[in-house]
Amino acid sequence: MTQSPDPMPRPLDHLAERGEGGAPALVLRERTLTYDDLRSRVAALAAWLQAEVGEPGARVASWAGKTELTCLLPLAAARAGLVHVPVNPVLKRGQVAHILADSGAALLMGQAARLKTLEEGDVPEPCRVLTEEEVWGAVEAHAGSLGPSDADTDALAAILYTSGSTGRPKGVMLSHANMWLGAVSVAHYLGMAADDVVLGVLPLSFDYGQNQLFNALYAGASVVPLDYLLPRDVVRACAKHRVTTIAAVPPLWIQLTEIDWPEEASGPVRRLTNSGGALTVELVRDMRRSFPDARLYPMYGLTEAFRSTYLDPDLVETHPTSMGRAIPFAEIMVIDDEGHVADTGAEGELVHCGPLVAHGYWQDAERTAERFRPAPAQSRYGGTAVWSGDRVRRADDGLLYFVGRRDAMIKSAGNRISPQELEDAARATGLVAEAVALGVKDERLGQAVHLVVRPLAGAQDAEAQLPKLLAKELPNFMQPQAIHWRETLPFNPNGKLDRTAIAREIGA
Template sequence: MGAITAVSVDAQTDIRPLDHLALRGAEDDVALVLRGEVLTFGELRDKVAALAGWLAASLPSPGARVATWAAKDALTCLMPLAAARAGLVHVPINPLLKRSQVAHILADSGAALLIGTPSRLASLEPGDVPAACRAMGEAEVLAALEQAERLGPSEADPDSLAAILYTSGSTGKPKGVMLSHANMWLGAQSVATYLGLAADDVTLAVLPLSFDYGQNQLLSTWYAGGRVVPLDYLTPRDVVKAVGKHGVTTLAAVPPLWVQVAELDLPSETAASLRRLTNSGGALTVDLVRRLRRLFPQARLFAMYGLTEAFRSTYLDPALIDSHPTSMGKAIPHAEILVIADDGAVAADGEEGELVHCGPLVAQGYWQDAERTAERFKPAPAQSRYGGMAVWSGDRVRRDGDGLLYFVGRRDAMIKCAGNRISPQEIEDAALASGLVAEAVALGLPDERLGQAVHLVVRGRLRSSGHADELARFLLKELPNFMQPKQIHWRDAMPISPNGKIDRTGLAQELLA
């Protein structure tokens, strides 16, 4: 699998197996508020023990992968801890994905068990679930827990694999990022520390639990002994209602959701409950920062930067958000962030360079993909105090004289739409698979609400309005909503660059003109 050896941390740093997060809160304090069920930490501990016991009996092979493909409920919230306790590896699948992406993840991860909602499982076609993988509905699993033997806290090696999170690459299919117990435990500890989370905090978990940012909503809150309220929201107003109903103190979101929330009329008592707002998955604009500060004057606004390969890298001290609204801030606890110039030296203040993340939050590489692991995970710069392997992000940043970082641009062609990292090639492959187009180029163009919007440029095999509608219908079936092109542009010919390839830069400039 090519796992990367973990980097050592301070000897006094508290690192435990991931499932020990269930032990953090007081027995009678509320840990999880579901649609039809409220769990105290005592009840959470019992359910994690039961699910872990059932998993260990069902999948006796250590390190076997168990995938979940469902909305936020008891099973998806408990699985990160239960799978870790059972010595298994959790593979959470974004519930927005469709059958072709799910089939790839199941095959690539070698999942031995898929647990999902009946409607999602019914959408799969013959061959989507590998022969060695068993598919089960959530209700069937939950019913089996009543008779399951309880499994006590694990003594897992902190460096052992706990989860594989699938994220889009700049080319090709989604790739699985390997996270150890230590990666996830230290990530929870880091965030709980710099956010100042406490046992009386209530976190509204709006983001998908298949994202590192989304999953950490659970883990960091439980590390602090607080309660989590999962929400599969339909509209921004649902989010606002939930904040008021549950007395939410912590809300994490991506810029497009913040834009919509800022457009609502919020009751003053709703806004008053929030102590902190956190943002990642794209930069906040100066205007949006100012609007959020007016709407939530008592809440601390945390601007953050992260990448799945190292969980999260930086945050801006909320005391600086008004004076430095475009800054990414400084390194989070347990992270070392270096700006490396093209000559390999640490960049001077004001000089552009590549952001390199060093330290124990660095993931173990990409699952069964040594080639792409070697491209992104490389030895840390000689100037690193941690050494070992580092994540070379490909993102260009600069550091000012106060040590604050500022984003300059991305080296690769990734599209960042509504907080999702989208592979252009995945959209292009889907368009070509329709049989309606001969060439396809997916681009991310600036969009006020989405950050970047997906634009698809195609050269058709047979150009007609009928085929244009047919392509749109095909993509709607094959790709999740967040990958759908905002606009499809038909061309009789594609521009060619001097090296004989399609001129993506020229196409982008043409569409922006």
């Protein structure tokens, strides 16, 4: 795609219109859907959803791996005038219950084994729960079909839940235009084409994974969704399907480059993309060794604005630590502490302006006002911008470089983890009186999760029981790599736990 990307958004359910009818669209474990199949299945699922839920703008949630249902729901819900809420399949019942209650979901669809873990009170009234098998049975019985929508492209189409620096996950509101333009932008700068085969290893609840599906469908390419157990599964899938495009986060890239790649697996690969954490010089070298003919696209993004920058593959060798430049449809500004555009080379906050900016946090005006604020006066787009909290600088050549974060978010294995959520879970066990969660630099994970706790007086066998209870209540990616037990924790002059001193003590 060498021509300029089309800036005119359309309703999200039109994304797959460009694909050749008989060409493979989704290569699922049990069967392959052509573009004709995909379009007819989306039409049938959308008709059933509209009849089943009815109310325009109602939220419908999915909690499953990469199945036919989770791949088609984003388009079918949009066609039916509903709002899709994808739930990360690694989350456990506590997080799922929060998302269902917060979003006001009318329907939860998912894999039977996951749904069985829900307990009484986890599913709020009047949300109904259906297994994937029940959904498809109802779709077949309904035997309807719904044509492409003419939805307002500024209308809400999805809510993606992401961890905040404080408290429970918050729902980022995305419109048809946000996701359509994100797909067009990425398909354009990656040069996606109809003969591409995209391996989908990232969760579809993750904006990076969801966009990978969308930009491939926009380009008329083929997508191979994969729920893998071991890195070897990725290698085998690449060889079997002659994959041309792999997207991953740094911890997975480390695992993938530590194993041997036969020519039949690595040879067809044209491009590698990375987000969810910065690549190191050593990891770039290892990726080059494993995929000598592939072009590497380092990228930076945030769910509140999807994607902000990418580094041209031709510049990776000479500028390995750069974030690159703005992607199409994004305006990236560096604003100093006085609210002015920072001088070249000076540090400032990354501010993302333009049509990729989300519509705020679902039913959370306070946190929306903190992050979504008027664009700087110098912005060519104006309107609302996302003030990222990330500190960056712009070099003489226009390339951006990451400096650091202002907030306390832990970024581990590509996941954003709320320290407060982990601390709340630790205290809720009844074993600890105080808890501080911190990220400690880790070569494989980016940051490893460490938990510093003071036991509750009288707690029995706390050191042995705390890891077990956290394993029951929190997903694997949130589990502490280390728990540090202390009889006392330091306080700052304001009477709050001194996180700086605690972090210094454990080497965070």
